[in-house]
Amino acid sequence: MMKLATWNVNSIRQRQDHVLDYLAREQPDVLALQEIKCATEIFPVDVFRAAGYDSIVVGQKSYNGVAILTRHPHTVTHTSLPGWETEPPQARYVEIRTCGLVVGNLYLPNGNSGGTPGYESKLAFMEALALHAQAMLKAGQDFILMGDYNVCPTEEDCAPGALSSDDALVRPQTRAAFRRLLWLGLTDALRALHPTGAFYTFWDYQAAAWQRNSGLRIDHALLSPRVAERLLTALPARDERGREQPSDHVPLTITLTPADAGAAD
Template sequence: MKIATFNINNVNKRLPNLRAWLMSARPDVVCLQELKCTDAEFPSGAIEDSGYHAVWKGQKTWNGVAILSRVGAPVLTRTALPGDAADTEARYIEAAVQGVLIGCLYLPNGNPQPGPKFDHKLRWFKRLHQHAGKLLREKVPAVLAGDYNVAPTEIDIYPTKSWDDDALVQPESRAAYARLVKQGWTDALRETHPGERVYTFWHYMRHRFERDAGLRLDHLLLSPELADRLSSAGVDRAVRGAPNASDHAPVWIELRAPGGGRKRR
């Protein structure tokens, strides 16, 4: 099974880019973030024409998440992260596909920091810890995929001091991500590319894509029930260089069928 995550940065504006990538990469399951559309505006017809079923939770401005599948319709289990009934932001959706629970998330950016938005980011992280821990205790074969808005370590951002005050690289953000992984999750891209500078996001400003001045913000975390099935992971970097591209590139993993041994690449 090939599972991908892609911050599409406006699904209707980037729809031709998305459909071209779906056709060439042929992922089985895709998590999309930053739809920037309401539920009614989601391009479900075009997605279906591309061969994918979809579930989604839309919202104008910066939010909105969706799960696409070409291996059977996703069975929707959640449209919000538990822990705060007053939270109306469309940042989490969860569905079962072919025996795997897919959690698609768009974690708050947190800027400017310090301040209320950064506090909200850390509270959201705490709720994610609680839900992720429950999935582990229940031994669910799960993937938590999406834009975490955290560059976990210094190797996950190009050498620079220009981001030092940004919420994406603050010690509190990095510690929250590290605590999540230490629950027992496997960071699939880092597992398969240890010690490498692998980026998933390049800002539109100052030719940062052309200079490869990027950050690794998009992650797929695997529960122990899936970690042994991980065979490969990567970034479709060329998608970021296309006209009218999102500022993120798709990140993907491949899982072998149950019962195989681990083979990393």
């Protein structure tokens, strides 16, 4: 069995011990982290190495930042999303090949700040992501695109009253861009196994959102066709949100059957 997870930790310096506890308890093969909020050179590589994990980091001081932790041999394939650039650059994508899979870790722009240009940047990222996925599908690659998408795909993925109808996470254009990824042939891991129900991955720190279970499902794992056939489980680690000084997100953890013998890194 192969276990992968995605988690917006909202500052690795504040949540380092939480991540170490998760690694020790769940022992994922791959953990994709978003919003690490630190420059690449100060990410705690040695700490995670001592726990048995290599770190592949694309950091940025104070904001954004993504990292992949893995226990297996790997090759870095991208440190930014092909076709999406900003000035100044934003650390929002990193991708590796490991265990016969390409694993893309993304932190999609929220889209609510920066006015119209900010929202256009979100849609541009989603366009670039779709084109990248399409290229990998055409090349016959097996892949997972996982991370904080900042998208509630349907009304069921947003607690009643949690967001206004014009919020960038739920606008029709946002949802259409997410559906495009599915129409390419990708599988939403959680919904493949749990077609209905509230499976939130985020609860705001404000307005007692956690206590009221006013959450959002915005962290996703999208699987290419052959990977989807291997899917066993997919669930948010909901209890993480109830810990002391938690991230406002919880891990989404998925498991897969083993790859065919002889799969290359």
